Amino acid sequence: MSALSQPRRWEAFAWPCVTAALLLLAWHVLVTLTGTEVFPSPLNVQRGLAQLIERGVLWRYIGDSLRRVGIGYLTAVSVGVPAGLLLGWYPAAAHVVNPVIQMMRPISPIAWIPVAIVLFGVGDVAAMYLIFLGAFFPIVVSTMNGVRNVPSIYRRAGRNFGLSPAALLTRVVLPAALPQMLVGFRLALGIAWLVVVAAEMIAVDSGLGYLVIDARNAGKRYDLVVAAMILIGLTGLALDVGIRRAETLKSIRWGFRHAP
């Protein structure tokens, strides 16, 4: 595969598999060579995964984590998009609110954990609230900027055809801003998945984040810790691949320079 050639279909899958296999091999060799008692080998991890399936918790944990992300994230979308549209549409509102948003945005959702517990107690709602916070700001900011960056030529054309302000928003501004909004949605989903793991370590008793901390606390089961880490990685990858599919929709992909 030269630097200029387009990878063939099979190559797109084959080469990452080769990389993964080599890493697993290196991992196995290192564990064997060092004779470590603490760190599990790939085979230990595989057995740990099998145990999780046997105990019937694997799919439940994945499902619980996805459910928390789903609820927190969709709440963030349904509040963040209208807020972003409003702020992008009325520059005066953005003047008033934007500094506060920019100040709140860099605060890690992890820092909100004590506040979340005070507000919602220890449990599901606190975890979802943290996910909401993590996802909300990227969605608001990307929607606001997306609306602001809509070329005035499109708005003028829309007005010229006699559109009401509401129709202008739904038929011109929203579709014109959608590619940039989608970048924010994707970023927000990645953050939501990062946050769910941290939130579950503290606030709940199920899910992949809980599995990491529980396996460590209950008998130093590092095979399960690593198994949970791999599951977190794979699920996160699946979420990202899923949302990237939206970029290939024809009514959106015009906004992505390198889209197929």
Place this chain on the structure above:
Amino acid sequence: MTNVARTPVSTGPASHAKLTADGISMMFDRDGVSISVLDDISLTVDDGEFVCLLGPSGCGKSTILNVMAGFIAPTRGEVRIDGEAVTGPDPRRIFVFQERGVFPWLTVEGNVGFGLYNLAPAERQRRIAHYIALVGLQGFENAYPRDLSGGMKQRVEVARALAVNPDMLFLDEPFGALDSITRLIMRGELLRIWEAERKTIIFVTHDIDEAVQLADRVIVMSARPARIQRIVDIDIPHPRDISSRKYLGLRDGILEAIGLAHKV
């Protein structure tokens, strides 16, 4: 270009004033200094007339067009269309940008039908099909603009404008971004459509040949602040022989008016 017999252009006794601009002046504030962009422009355009506003880049001719279309209010003066003062954009007169105005999230069909939201679906489809055919884009109904060439996008935009059946078109250097061959073809197409539909057209360009090829009248603008420097009647019937003595004479007259010797 098709070889349809073209009727000679005439501004007969039936013609009446479609648009009157009366003393249009425009000032912009930049860094606390007010800059005069348009200086007392008065102009009458007849119904069904094809008028070119010709001037150097940055002279403010696009600003006049935006004022006439109702996108910006002039500092002084008034534009009237059909006797009504212009206070904002209106679907009865459509502004055609360079091909950048096509909506990239809609197909050709979606773009052409964009302004037809008040029509019944069957009538809407009929209109879309008619105007796609008029600009020669049959077979591209479901294509997205990113898959079209610049000339095709410009056709989409013209079709989108015509589909709402406006009585005026404002064209702002519509062919400026096209290559010279496509530009020539598009001029022919525009004339063919204009002769078929008889819209009043105000066309902004900085290209002298373009103006003399297309217009009934060429309004020659000065550099900023824009004033009307000269109005030239192009009384040559279409199709115009662009190597005829009359054509060349008119073109040279405009070159002289702008103050350019016709030597490079």
